[in-house]
Amino acid sequence: MKLAEQIVEQLQAAGVRRIYGIVGDSLNPIVDAVRRTGGAARGGIDWIHVRHEEAAAFAAGSYSLATGELGVCAASCGPGNTHLIQGLYDSHRNGAKVLALASHIPSRQIGSHYFQETHPEQIFAECSGYCEMANSAEQGAVILHHALQSTLGGHGVSVLVVPGDVTME
Secondary structure (H helix, E strand, O other): OOHHHHHHHHHHHOOOOEEEEOOOHHHHHHHHHHHOOOOHHHOOOEEEEOOOHHHHHHHHHHHHHHHOOOEEEEEOOOHHHHOOHHHHHHHHHHOOOEEEEEEEOOHHHOOOOOOOOOOHHHHOOOOOOEEEEOOOHHHHHHHHHHHHHHHHOOOOOEEEEEEHHHHOO
16 A cells, blocks of 8 residues: 555544645545545545645644644745745644654655755644655554644644655555
8 A cells, every 4th residue: 555545544444534735746646546446425535625835734724623633734845845934833732633644755855955945844743743755655644643643642643744746645
């Protein structure tokens, strides 16, 4: 099973019914795995499209605060995931249970000044209680588990950084 499918399966097991975000680029394998769940009406997860990534983070935080459940947002690499920051700061300070899926550039390009390269682990460190990057599918499943435990345990926002190519492993 590919990491994208493992992520979606673990989110379903955690009771997630929706993910807020914008489809595109390095995030596509996860979005496709969500699509294959058939949506919440069929026991899967709905993809809730927003106009801006910032709205995705605020929506996930608002959902969590209103329901007490886990809110999930997602964004693609580079500027896409950096737009999550305002909503993640808000969620972290308000105690919302939020998981952010921050897609990243191809793993072999990290550190090469690749187009749209950022350093999400550093960017999100201050607005989260847990932030790690998956370097392989095996590691990704483990750190997703830790991310869920952290945010559901009341330690603030969790961020899972995943290079697009790793989600396809």
